[in-house]
Every structure is written in structure tokens, then in C-alpha cells.
Amino acid sequence: MPLLVWDYIQEYENERADILAAVDEVFRSGQLILGPKVEQFERLFAAYHGVSHCIGVDNGTNAIVLGLQALGVKPGDQVITVSNTAAPTVVAIDAVGATPVFVDVREDTYLMDVEAVAVAMTDRTRCLLPVHLYGQCVDMAPLLELAAEHGIPVLEDCAQAHGARQHGRVAGSWGAAAAFSFYPTKVLGAYGDGGATITDDDAVAANLRRLRYYGMEDRYYVVATPGHNSRLDEVQAEVLRRKLTRMDRYIDARRAIAARYAERLADTDLVLPSVAPGNEHVYYLYVVRHPEREHILKALESCDISLNVSYRWPVHTMSGFSHLGYGPGALPVTERLADEIFSLPMYPSLSADDQDKVIDALRRTLDTL
Template structure:
């Protein structure tokens, strides 16, 4: 049987009764769109983070896009972010009509190099968009200082950082707003697409609610400013409500898997060897994915495939190198750390219900492959 980086079935089998009860609850409620399940999840997700407002939307990409629009970002504006991210981060910037501007990342943590941000600011810069990648947070204090000095807004991309903390504060509580994805693979995942935007600004929250519902607010069928159809589904919201109560347990499970990997692979590190994840100062990692590095990454993945272990690369193609963003003018070598990482990183299987015997199988196979290189 093939081992994959992620599998929802073990968790589903454990939680099946609660998941099916959530579906039944919605179907018996008499309200299938923007009902009590969405309202309840919005209240509870906001309360978990200690912020006053949460707007549920249909996916994480639109959480970023609508978050930018609600913060006043649009055509003619520039948004500073990273290329070492999932393409939807940048697709959302483009969808808001703005232009993405990339800075490089730290080689050890793979996170935005905040020391490069100020040099990238121009008169057109409107927003900073840090991506809390792989399960830990970007250093936020320097970004907040830059935002205040230059009159910029900050939108956190928290799609991979549910429950992560930075100097004791939860990801999603540092910016003017924060975008989350609830895609099934996420630390807090639905059984389909879903997303949300957190904010402490009531005006931003009102704008988000208009934007997700065609541009309507108090009077249905009356549009003041055209918006979108980007509503969080009631069924997914009810499932997320149930799963939110288990979020801390999911994080603990991921950390346990990460500890076993670190313990059993530590002796394989060193010059030219395997590079294990690095924890940035002040961070509590939730290990959305367990990303390692090796200069012979492609050979390792090919050999592990022969062992029926299918690994993933997050991400093999930096966004600035993609054809769809060639018009931005970033040539080869413009983001050297990002480009180097793309040829070396790969992800080991990671989810809280990953059985110990499967972990051991992955560890053993990886050790064998590295010994044979």
C-alpha cells in the first residue's frame, strides 16, 4: 500500500460519528446558506484568536483576495510578499487588481526575509503580505514597524498556521487582517473548500461581509459596490465548529510526529546531508508540513517511490518563475535563496493521525535511501 504525504481517512474514521452528525444538523436546520452554523463558527473562530470579527468565505484564495480589497488594496497598488509560497497567495493579489512584489526568504526557516522588505517599498506599495509558511510565523515586529512608518496595511496569510504562535500570540492577530484556508489538508480542515478572514476593525469586517455577498449588506438584492459570491458553506462551517474544539489536539499530534522524525533522522544531518526544519526564534511550530532538504532531493524521491512512499514538494516552482507571472519581470537568479530551496526541499508524511508504524516505515526507508546515495 502506498504511503502518501496526507490522508484524511484515518481522522475521518475516528471522527465519523461527529462529522455525520454535523451534516445532519445542517440538513435538519432548514437553513443551508449563511445560517447558524456559519455564524457560530465565525463567533467561535474569532473567540479562539481573541479578536472581535471573523467573516467566513468560500476558500483561502478568496480570503486573501477579499481581505486585500476590504483593506483598500486594488488596481495600481503593490503588495510585498514572497515567491516561496503556494501560488494562490499571488493569484489572490492579482485577483484584487494589485501587483505582487517579491522579496527573498531566509535559507534556514524558508520564511520572508523581513530585512529585505523596506528596499522593496515604492510610492505604489499599499500592503505587506507575510506568509506564515509550513506551520510557523514570519517575524512580525519589523513588519509592523515598517507598516506604521510607511502607512501600509498588513494582511497575514495564515493558511498553513492554524494554532501557531509567535512570541505567545496566535498567528492571525498581528496584522490589520488575516486570511485562513480550511482546505482539507490544513491543520484545521473542512471536507472541501473554505476560508475566513479575521480582523479587529469593524469597518473592515463590514466590507468583507459585503464583498462575500455580491456587495450587498443590509438590504438584499441592492448592491452598492459590486462584490462576489464567496460564502462559507453551512455544512463545512458546522464541521469546522466541531473540529475547532479539537484544533489543539491536532497540533499536539503533529508536533509528536515531528519530534519522532527529528529524533530518528538527526544523525543524518551535517554538511551535504539531510536538513531538518529550523524553528525561528519566538515561534511555536504547528508542522502543517514537515519540510526537509537535501541536494539530491529528486533522487531520494524517486527511490522512495520504489518503496511505495509518495512524497510532496512544497513548492517545486517558485511563483516568480511561472509563466503566468512572467510579466512581472523577475528573471532567473532574482530570488536566489527561493530558487535554490525549490531544488532541494521535500515534505515527509505529516498529519496528526499518521500511525506510528507508518512513521517508522518512512523513517526506515529514508535512512536506507540516504545510505545508498
Template structure:
């Protein structure tokens, strides 16, 4: 059965010469680990964001984990976040020994509801991790006010928001640090796992560099624990350097796809994405909503379409997080969304003909009721 949610192959054909040259550049460099490609990407990604530092790591989960550790979050601390996210956000909090504390989300944008964060703060709270979900940013102005009142750190989870802005500021540049994933499907994606943390905090940057490299500053000498083997690979870094130059083009293409969906699916009964005031959406995914989601997905399968749900199970309902003590009914907005949302195909090289077919099939299914 065909799956059309994401496909990199058309983009690869368009960029093949540059991607292969990136690989060849690394292989001919004589340095395969933490060489010029990693340094170059870190400098260029930091410059793109207007921050002082970028530290490349091996994946987005470790970007959150090491970001938390670099900000001083550890065992017994509480970290306020959302259940409407990919599980790795919460796994990273758990991995540093901290306790995830969930709040519900805004029903229109599915982003962290800042009004609930204040009530979630206790004397053990150390950090807030807002998730910039689906391609737009949480309300950082409100969250910064809460963090300031309580002396909390903010680590932005930017895995789905490369290049997104709120009130003119890029994702990852308002809080103490921003964690990014470059998983292949992302707005800026590598050809495998990769990640990074950006910050203007020099102390946090130093911790990050040690954390990703066994706790070492010099080879073979550990100066601080914990330490990890969490280095960004040279090949992925060089590919990301090339693709970073095209990031704004990728975003423009995604927005064009989103506009065609909005034009083609308006008035059908689908709840289409809503951009929060002040946000510049980059449409990592195009999430729609309908109370008869499962019927619609089954009808789509009959037409050869298999679409994704981001996300079908709120984290607090998963058995792997039962130890946190939450249960069904605790976060009704998140749970209602999980029953009704699904994602339409969204990537820069999505053929317009395929998108037109998706729109036509959806309109037919929705018209049948």
C-alpha cells in the same frame, strides 16, 4: 502507487459520528446558506483568536482576495509578498488588480526576510502579505515596524499556520487582518473548500461581509461594489465548529510526529525544519532538504513512497506570472530551496508504524549516498 503525504480516512473513522451529526444538524436546521452554523463558527473562531470579528468565505484564495479589498488594496497598488508560496497567494493579489512585488526568504526557515521588505517599498506600496509557511510565523514584529514607517497595511496569509504563535500571539492577530484556508489538508480542515478572514477592524469587517455577499447588506440591494458570491457553506462551517474544539489536540499530535522525525532522522544529512526564535510551530507540513533531493525521491518511489514538494516552482518563475518581469536568479534563496526541499508525511492520525517505515527507508537511502 501509494501516496502517504496526507490521508484523512483514519481521522474520519475516529470522528465519523461527530462529522455525520454535524451534517445532519445542518440538514435538519431548515437553513442551508448563512445560517446558525456559519454564525456560530465565526463567533467561535474569533473567540479562539481573541479578535473581534471573523467572516467566513468559500475558500482560502478568496480569503486573501477579499481581505485585500477590505483593507483598501486595489488596481495599481503594490503588495509585497514572497515567491516561496502556493500560487493562490499571488493570484489573489493579481485578482484585485494589484501588483505583486516579491522579496526573498530566510534560508533557515523559508519565511519572508523582513530585511528585504524595506528596499521593496515604493510610493505605490499599499500592503505587505507575509506568508506563515509550513506551520510557523514570519517575523511580524519587524514587518510591523516597516509597515508603521510607511503607512502600510498587513494581511497575514495564515493558510498553513492555524494555531501557530510567535511571541505568544496567534497567527492572524498581529496585522490588520488574517486570511485562512480550511482546505481539507490544513491543520484545521473542512471536508472541501472553505476559508475565513479575522480582524478587529470594524470597518474591514463590514466590507468583508458585503464583499462575500454580492455587495449587499440587505437581500437583493447592492450597496457597494465590487461584490462576490463567496459565502462559507453551512455544512463546512458546522464541521469546522466541531473540529475547532479539537484543534489544539491536532497540533499536539503534529508536534509529536515532528519530534519522532527529528529523533529518527538526526545526523542523516537531511536538513530538518528549524523553528525561528519565539515561534511555536504547528507543522502543517514537515519540510526537509537535501542537495540530492531528486535522487532520494526516485529511490523512495522504488519503495512505494510518493512524497510532495512544497513548492517545486517559485511563483516568479512560472509562465503565468511572466508579466511581472521577474526571472530565474532574482531570488536565489527561494530558487535553491525549490531544488532541494520535499515534504514527509505529516498529519495527526499518521500511524506510528508507517512513520517508522518512512524513517527506516530514508535512513537506508541516505546511508547509501
């Protein structure tokens, strides 16, 4: 069988009894939507991040959509973010009628270039949306200082950074709110879709709870618009609650795999991941660079090893966002990285033998270049 860049089957075998017990417990409870399992998970996830509120939603995209709306972002406003991200980050901005404004990224970490944010700000800027990409945090202190100077909120996109820390502080606890995805590939992944928005602000939390439930506070009575049907279900909440108790173990396993890649590939001409000062990387993805990427991808595919490119097309180059007017060369670092980056297999249950298979095939391929 081919070796995949991500695979949940071994993890499921290891945790099958607990996962099936979670499903059975919910099915026997008589409550499937917005019941005690969602409340328990929300309480524990908020506590993990040291904030007061967690609002479970149906997916990570809507976690951003609702987060933007709860923070007051409206049609015509501008939101500064990056193009080196999964498209849902930007789709969410578009969904609330705001305009995404892109800044370039740092070549060493692939993260938002905070110095570029000040240049990009206008009198229409209403939110800063940093993406904690691949498993580590954007430089938050200067970004928060800039946001405070202009009186605008920061919404953290933490879809790829569950448990990542900067100077000891966990991702998602810095801004006015933070959005998480629990898509199955994530560091904390559900067995289906799921998401959450967290905040320490009582008013923002109240708004988020209304937004996810049609704008209602009491059943059948809408108190404010817009409203959505965007609810985390009881089954996924209970699966996530149980997996949350194991999340730090998942992170330890990812770091061990990353350390082994780093040791065994250090003498190659691959550009390996760089960890920014103060960051504690969780290695959601193990992203490397090489100018001969396409050759490497094909060579490893011939060895039944699947690699991935996250992301081959920067969002500003996609036809769906051509109306924003970003031509070729607008974000030179982002565009250069998109031609060279690729991801090696990375998940907690990746065996040493399978990792050796990847490393050995990579080394053989690199030796021919």
C-alpha cells in the same frame, strides 16, 4: 497500499460519527447558506484568535482577495509578498488588479526576509502580505513597525499556520486582517473548500461582509462594489466548529510526529526544519532539504511512500507571471530552496508504524548516496 504524504481516511474513521452528525444536523435545520452554523463558527474562530470578527468565505484564495479589497488595495497598487508560497497567494493579488512584488526568504526558516521588505517598498506599495509558511510565523514585530512607518496595512496569509504562535501570540492576530484556508489538508481542515478572513477592525469587518455577499447589506440591495458570491456554507461551518474543539489536539499530534522525525533523522545529512526564536511551530508540513532530492523521491516512491515538494516552482518562475519580469537569479535563496526541499508525510493520524516505514526507507536511501 501506498503511504501518502497526507491522508484523511483514518481521521474520518475516528471522527465519522461526529462528522455525519454535523451534516445531518444542518440538513435537518432547513438552512444551508449563511445561517446559525456559520455565525457560531465565526464567533468561536474569532475568539480563538482574540479578535472581534471572523468572516467565513468559500475558500482561502478568496479570503485573501476580500482581505486585500477590504483593506483598500486597488488596481495598480503594489503588494509585497514572497514567491516561496502556494500560487493562490499571488493569484489573489492579481485578482484585485494589484501587482505582486516579491522579496526573498530566509534560508534557515524559508520565511519572508523582513529586512528585504524595506528595500522593495515604493510609493505604490499599499499592503504587506507575509506568508506564515509550513506552520510557523514570519518575524512580525519588525514587519509591523515598517508598515506603521509607511501607513500601510499588513494582511497575514495564515493558510498554513492555524494555531501557530510567536511570543505567545497566535498567527492571524498581528496584522490589520488575516486570511485562512480550510482546505482539507490544513491543520483545521474542512471536508471540502472553505476559508475565513479575521480582523479586529469594525469597518474592515463590515466591508468584508458586504464583499462576500454581492456588495449587499440587505437582501437584493447592493450598497457597494465590488461584490462577490463568496460564502462559507452551513455544512462546512458546522464541521469546522466541531473540529475547532479538537484543533489543539491535532497540533499536539503533529508536534509529536515532528519530534520523532527530528530524533530519528538527526544524524543524517538531511537539513531538518528550523524553528525561529519565539515561534511555536504547528508543522502543517514537515519540510526537509537535500541536494539529491529527486533521487530520494524516486527511491521512496519505489517503496510505495509518497513525498511532496512544496513548492517545486517558485511563483515568479511560472509562465503565468512572466509579465512581472523576474528572471532567473532574481530571488536566489527561494530558487535554491526550490531545488532541494521536500515534505515527509505529516498528519495527526499518521501511525508510528507508518512513520517508521518512512524513516527507515529514508535512512536506507541516504546511506546509498
